[in-house]
Amino acid sequence: MLEAFMEFFRQLADDYPRWNFIFFHEPRQWARIVKGLQYTLWLSIACVLLSVIIGVVGAWMQNSPSKWVRGIVQGYIQFFRNTPPFVQLLFFYFALGQFTPAVTGPDGWTEIPIISNVGWAIISLSMFAGAFNVEIFRSGIEAVPESTQEAADALGFTRLQTYKDVVLPLAFRVSLPALNNNLVNLVKTTTQAIGIAVPELLYQCVSIWNDYPSALYPTMLLLFVSFIILVGVLVYGMHRWEHKMRIPGYGG
Amino acid sequence: MNQSAWTDDQPIVSIKDVHKSFGDLEVLKGISMDVMKGEVVCIIGPSGSGKSTLIRCINALNDIQSGSIEVEGIEVNDKQLNKLELRKKVGMVFQQYNLFPHKTAIENVMMAPLKVLKQSPAEVEEIARNLIKKVRLEGKENSYPGELSGGQQQRVAIARSLAMNPDVMLFDEVTAALDPETVKEVLVTIKDLAEEGMTCMLVTHEMGFAKEIADHIYFTDRGVIVEHGPPATFFDSAKDERTKEFLSQIL
Ligand SMILES: Nc1ncnc2c1ncn2[C@@H]1O[C@H](COP(=O)(O)OP(=O)(O)OP(=O)(O)O)[C@@H](O)[C@H]1O
Ligand SMILES: [Mg+2]
Numbered sequence: 001m002l003e004a005f006m007e008f009f010r011q012l013a014d015d016y017p018r019w020n021f022i023f024f025h026e027p028r029q030w031a032r033i034v035k036g037l038q039y040t041l042w043l044s045i046a047c048v049l050l051s052v053i054i055g056v057v058g059a060w061m062q063n064s065p066s067k068w069v070r071g072i073v074q075g076y077i078q079f080f081r082n083t084p085p086f087v088q089l090l091f092f093y094f095a096l097g098q099f100t101p102a103v104t105g106p107d108g109w110t111e112i113p114i115i116s117n118v119g120w121a122i123i124s125l126s127m128f129a130g131a132f133n134v135e136i137f138r139s140g141i142e143a144v145p146e147s148t149q150e151a152a153d154a155l156g157f158t159r160l161q162t163y164k165d166v167v168l169p170l171a172f173r174v175s176l177p178a179l180n181n182n183l184v185n186l187v188k189t190t191t192q193a194i195g196i197a198v199p200e201l202l203y204q205c206v207s208i209w210n211d212y213p214s215a216l217y218p219t220m221l222l223l224f225v226s227f228i229i230l231v232g233v234l235v236y237g238m239h240r241w242e243h244k245m246r247i248p249g250y251g252g
Numbered sequence: 253m254n255q256s257a258w259t260d261d262q263p264i265v266s267i268k269d270v271h272k273s274f275g276d277l278e279v280l281k282g283i284s285m286d287v288m289k290g291e292v293v294c295i296i297g298p299s300g301s302g303k304s305t306l307i308r309c310i311n312a313l314n315d316i317q318s319g320s321i322e323v324e325g326i327e328v329n330d331k332q333l334n335k336l337e338l339r340k341k342v343g344m345v346f347q348q349y350n351l352f353p354h355k356t357a358i359e360n361v362m363m364a365p366l367k368v369l370k371q372s373p374a375e376v377e378e379i380a381r382n383l384i385k386k387v388r389l390e391g392k393e394n395s396y397p398g399e400l401s402g403g404q405q406q407r408v409a410i411a412r413s414l415a416m417n418p419d420v421m422l423f424d425e426v427t428a429a430l431d432p433e434t435v436k437e438v439l440v441t442i443k444d445l446a447e448e449g450m451t452c453m454l455v456t457h458e459m460g461f462a463k464e465i466a467d468h469i470y471f472t473d474r475g476v477i478v479e480h481g482p483p484a485t486f487f488d489s490a491k492d493e494r495t496k497e498f499l500s501q502i503l
Binding site for chain 2: 145147148150152153154155156157158165166169173245248249250
């Protein structure tokens with residue numbers, strides 16, 4: 001079965017030299033794609049989660065009584081929203097990366113930085129998307145009536161409890177469509193991790209078509225299809241979630 | 253203020269010469285009143301006279317500039333005030349119900365005992381079911397606020413407040429947003445409470461209701477208490493011109 005599948009693509013490559021789906025008939029190339037997909041998935045999941053956490057915490061800090069805390073959050077948003085994410089990535093990796101400590105590897109002489117390029121990619125992309133998430137959640141929070149929070153206050157809720165149990169669940173529902181968009185963008189932006197040699201899907205694909213120019217079209221096709229599926233799964237999941245969170249008799 | 257110093261024979265709520273301003277606007281200009289345990293007090297007066305503000309000051313939703321408010325011996329106008337202690341004693345119901353729209357009726361009732369008092373879920377659920385029964389909403393436990401009428405929502409809000417087992421209940425025009433037909437069901441609920449001996453302070457425009465259940469009526473105008481007394485004397489022999497005018501308009 002598998003043999004026939006591979007044979008088909010080997011034959012296709014022979015008949016049409018521009019359509020060499022090399023990763024479908026050469027296990028070594030297939031392994032590269034799988035590895036790339038794993039990194040892309042890992043980057044996507046880690047960045048989505050981290051950026052949502054940044055959004056939630058940032059939006060909470062934006063309502064802090066302290067002017068300083070609010071100022072810091074505002075500065076963070078301005079910086080990450082108004083500069084190119086690719087430049088941010090390079091900045092994190094090449095500039096900040098120099099100052100992070102390194103540990104000596106098992107061989108006794110290589111220096112392994114505590115934060116790898118994958119780590120920097122996750123941090124930088126999460127900070128980038130997180131800045132937008134803070135703004136997205138903030139507008140959701142603003143939609144929660146003051147009087148609802150006051151009711152929680154009158155029942156003895158602390159500020160944090162009110163945020164966690166009343167404000168956030170309501171704000172989330174309002175924010176979901178905008179959050180959805182931002183997370184879709186984030187997943188697509190993981191491809192720029194190629195700039196610091198994170199071996200994600202785009203990196204692997206470029207390597208393959210550099211090694212085998214005849215595989216250029218098929219590899220690009222694979223890239224498009226992979227992301228369409230990946231983003232499709234995310235959007236489907238978000239819609240399901242949105243649907244589950246819908247409150248009977250409330251809102252649109 | 254030492255809380256154990258308070259006993260039943262002292263006022264449960266004691267308000268002395270309270271002044272409250274919003275910026276330059278002085279809204280309360282020296283309000284004093286005492287409410288005894290189990291008493292039902294109605295506060296009436298024209299719009300903007302500071303009724304809501306007074307009620308909100310009692311459970312520290314607004315702070316005051318000077319004077320003193322004591323609830324069971326707890327001084328509310330104190331920088332060191334333990335708000336949680338105060339809120340365990342004082343329940344509040346708002347004009348706009350302010351239910352949590354993402355929680356069902358029973359969840360609304362259960363939330364504060366679970367999260368704030370950290371009582372066990374089984375215990376809380378039992379209390380909540382009884383309260384839902386008490387406000388006559390059996391069968392609506394699992395409805396969301398958006399699926400309930402205004403009167404039903406307001407009764408959930410009352411149950412939610414009672415779940416904290418307060419000693420004093422504050423009601424701020426809780427029927428003002430309701431249709432005339434549903435006003436009655438909420439008033440019945442409040443009357444039940446009053447008859448059980450709950451200390452109630454209510455701001456209301458329902459004069460008939462005030463006359464029926466109040467032990468004492470206060471008339472406020474422009475930040476002062478103009479006149480007060482038990483319903484019989486208050487309605488029939490008001491002395492002050494402003495009170496008379498207000499009553500003649502509303503009755
Ligand atoms: N948060 C606030 N900031 C500034 N002014 C306020 C605030 N809350 C109330 N006021 C003002 O204080 C005055 C008294 O308001 P309050 O709500 O206590 O009146 P009320 O007697 O409850 O009136 P109503 O019968 O219309 O509810 C009003 O002039 C109002 O504009
Ligand atoms: Mg009012």
